[in-house]
Structures are given as C-alpha cells and as structure tokens.
Amino acid sequence: MTPRNKVLRSTFAALAATLLLTSVSAQAQRDPAYSAARAAGQVGEKVDGYLGMVGSQGPEIKKLVDDINIKRKAVYFAKAQEKRVTPDEYAFTTGCINMGNLAAGEKYQAPDGSWQTKGAGPAITHSSCP
Numbered sequence: 001m002t003p004r005n006k007v008l009r010s011t012f013a014a015l016a017a018t019l020l021l022t023s024v025s026a027q028a029q030r031d032p033a034y035s036a037a038r039a040a041g042q043v044g045e046k047v048d049g050y051l052g053m054v055g056s057q058g059p060e061i062k063k064l065v066d067d068i069n070i071k072r073k074a075v076y077f078a079k080a081q082e083k084r085v086t087p088d089e090y091a092f093t094t095g096c097i098n099m100g101n102l103a104a105g106e107k108y109q110a111p112d113g114s115w116q117t118k119g120a121g122p123a124i125t126h127s128s129c130p
Contacts, residue, residue, distance in 0.1 A: 044107030049091030096129035
C-alpha cells in the first residue's frame with residue numbers, strides 16, 4: 001500500500017461518520033435548481049469532491065456549479081484544518097463518499113474522465129477510494 005493510500009484510508013475512517021451526517025443534511029437542504037440539474041443529468045459528482053458539468057451547459061448551470069463548488073471548497077478547507085489533513089485529501093475522501101451515495105440514474109465522472117450514469121451497482125471510482 002502506498003503512503004498516499006495509507007493516509008487516505010486513515011483519513012477516511014476518521015471522516016466517514018462526519019461526512020455521512022453532513023451528506024444527509026446537505027441532501028435535505030438542496031437547492032431546487034441543483035436538484036433539477038442533477039435529475040436532468042446536467043451535473044454530476046467528481047471524485048475530487050467537486051461538482052462537474054456534464055457536457056456543454058448554459059451559463060445558469062455553470063453559475064450553479066461554480067457556486068456549489070465555492071461553498072464546498074470553503075467547507076473542505078475548514079474541515080481539513082480541524083482534521084489535520086490537506087484540503088485536497090479531505091475533498092478526495094468526500095468525493096469518494098459522494099460517489100458511493102449516488103442514486104441510480106445520477107451522473108458521475110469515472111476515473112478515465114468519462115461521464116457515467118449510476119446503475120444498480122456501485123459507481124466506478126478511483127482505485128485510491130476506500
């Protein structure tokens with residue numbers, strides 16, 4: 001196991017409970033525009049912990065994605081400081097968890113960069129995801 005994988009796995013164990021609770025409350029408070037864009041397959045989760053646009057989208061979707069990602073980045077920086085990990089490690093771990101929590105039919109970015117639609121099985125995640 002590489003040193004990066006060891007750090008990610010230990011980070012994951014420490015963050016999993018917190019992130020799952022945060023994820024549940026965040027889902028309950030979703031912006032209707034975000035929910036609509038997600039349901040329409042216009043946006044999807046990326047393993048780096050950020051939201052991405054699926055294909056070419058209009059300026060309103062870009063603004064939505066940018067706004068959500070700015071908010072996520074602020075949370076990642078704050079939580080990373082608390083947990084004594086880098087913001088990138090925290091974001092990556094969150095991305096792995098977010099991809100694991102996708103519902104069937106939602107979009108996500110596979111490790112090869114392609115956009116996939118979650119089926120009945122698990123999402124295809126990065127090999128470093130726990």
